[in-house]
Amino acid sequence: MITPRFECQQTEESIIIKIYCPSIRAADVETHVDDTLFTVHINPYFLRLNFSYPIVEDEQSTAKYDPSSGYLTVTLTKEVKGQVFPDLDLLSKLLAPRPSQSAPLIEVIGQEEDDATDDLVAQTNALSLEQDEILLAAENDWQIPQEIPTADPPISTSLTQTYGFLNLHSGYFKHVGHTENEVNELGPDAETCTVRERRLKRWKHEDEKWDEEHYMADYADDEYIQELIIWENPRLVDSSPFQFTDAENLALLNLPRKEYLTDTRQTKNLYLTLVTILFSYAYETRTTQGDSTPESAWTICSLVPAFSALDSPPYSAPTTSSATPTSPSESDLVGALSQSYRRSLCFPLYRSFVLAETCRADVAALFLLGKRIILRVLLETKFILDHHEVYYVYSKIWLEDFCVWVQSFASDDTLREIGAALQSLQVPKLSIGWDLDGLEAATREVQTREVDSDDESDEEAEVARQL
CATH class of the missing domain: 2.60.40.790 (Immunoglobulin-like)
Incomplete structure (x- = not known):
């Protein structure tokens, strides 16, 4: 049909x-x-x-x-x-099935009612003996032995690891060694790296790519970077009534029909991942001034840790916070943005902490504008990746699901709460992991000496002329 x-x-x-x-x-x-x-x-x-x-x-x-x-x-x-x-106007949300009453952590794929009934029968028939015993024990109120969970991660007997949106995907990087994927930082081990290995490999790669001289040069000669900073993104200043275009409506209709049942921890991490994705969009859009180039897909993927290293949030240690359970705390946001800042300072052409701060302000504005503007940005980013012969894979494992989730499950109140927090957020330079203050001070000192040297040369030239 x-x-x-x-x-x-x-x-x-x-x-x-x-x-x-x-x-x-x-x-x-x-x-x-x-x-x-x-x-x-x-x-x-x-x-x-x-x-x-x-x-x-x-x-x-x-x-x-x-x-x-x-x-x-x-x-x-x-x-x-x-x-x-x-x-x-959120067409995919209207096409989604009725909310399921199943237990959380189950993804429900949109399908016909007959198919859903058949699946339910199959799942019921597939109950193991152990599950039957648990159900019987619960019915008769038997006391089942329980143990206190340990902090150790569960042992996996599978060599293949999952990744992407809610860790729903695998198998996309089996032959990555035979593709020209310059974004992938895990090499041929992308399918088997554990979460900890992904993060360690990413940090190591970032440290190797960090170039002090490049950063100091951009800090000293920032005339063009200042032009990028003062540029205004039309998406953020357009005051006309919002309406999806025909192309956007068609893209929404082509999205899969899915329902995501997540716990509070997963929901919080999705918001944090969204922050990093929108940061990459803000950087790419600002540095190209809204006119995407053949390098745009590389830039976007390189700036998102969850793309380049399959390394998803959280990036900071859990802390007690007054924030709502699904809303990231200030430390959560600093942890996520610190990773985006690091990558913007070691991979793309323009490497400036001030430029990164401007991109943070852009992300805050996008969150404050709500889910429709964010959905438009995600569709725009998805379009860029979909039309790249290699990086389309990151659209499949991340952006496609995010487009569905944002329009149907993301809370406008939470989005605006995050936007307000990002507006006043301060990302300490120390959180980046490199001595940015020291490099900037050294650059200013060199510039001062050069100015003094030029003044002395001018004075000597003037004396010589008078003689």
Whole structure:
């Protein structure tokens, strides 16, 4: 079946769904409403939308087909008149299945109801004897022996490690040694490196790439960097009403239908990863002034630790905080940004701490603007990676899922809370791990000596001229 293009609007009393399905017979249209669920079938098209609140099909409901335009317009009545249905422009969210009542940490892939029933039966039949015993013990309130968990990481008997969004992916780097992947810092061991090994390899690679002379040169001669700093990103200053473009709507429709059931720790780490991804976008956009180049995909991937080394947050030790359970604390944000700062100072062309600070301000502004602007930025970044013959893999294991998660599961309140924290956040230079203050002081001292030397030369020249 084909998922047709569609758009949704609302009035005080109704939901209006416009579906593009050219060359059909109006008599073949079948619609069904069940609480928040609306389905329509017109061979070969099938559409199922899950709204936030209940809708009903009554006397005021209509379905009209215009053969000249190819649009079927369905009008449904809100069960509660005047109720505002949110996120009608987030098409993938409307296409997602109803929230599952399953236990957390399970990813539910969007599918037909018959398939879901078959999967549920298969999972039930697959219960092991041990699981049956646990269920029976719970039913009879037997006391099952328990042990205090240790701090040691669980031992894995598998050579293959998972990575990417919620560690859902594997197998993408089996043949990385035969590709021109200049971003990959794990080499041919990308599939087997443990979490700790990934981080150690990344730190080592960053230290090897760190160039004191390059940093001092950019600090001394920063005329062009200052131009990059004062440039204004149109995404951050556009005050016109937000509306997704046709290309963006098509990209949203092509996203997979997924539901992510995460715990608070996983949710917090997703927000932290989002910070690093948006930092890479901010750096790439600012240094190209919004005109992407063939190097843009490399720059984006190089600046995100979760891409280049499959090294995801957290990057700092856990601390007690007054922040909400899913909202990163100040130390969490400093830890994440420190990694982005490090990479911006050792890989791309322009290496400036002040430029990194400007990118942090850009990220703060994006978070404050909310999920729609962030989703637009993610789609833009995804487009860049999708059209690269090697780095498209990072779109598959990270950005595709992030686009789905941001529009359907990210909290606007949490996003704005993070944005406010980033606005006033200070990333200490000491957290970068290199002696930036010392290098900057040495550069200023050299510049002062050169100025004094030039003044003395000018004075000597003037005396010689007078003689």
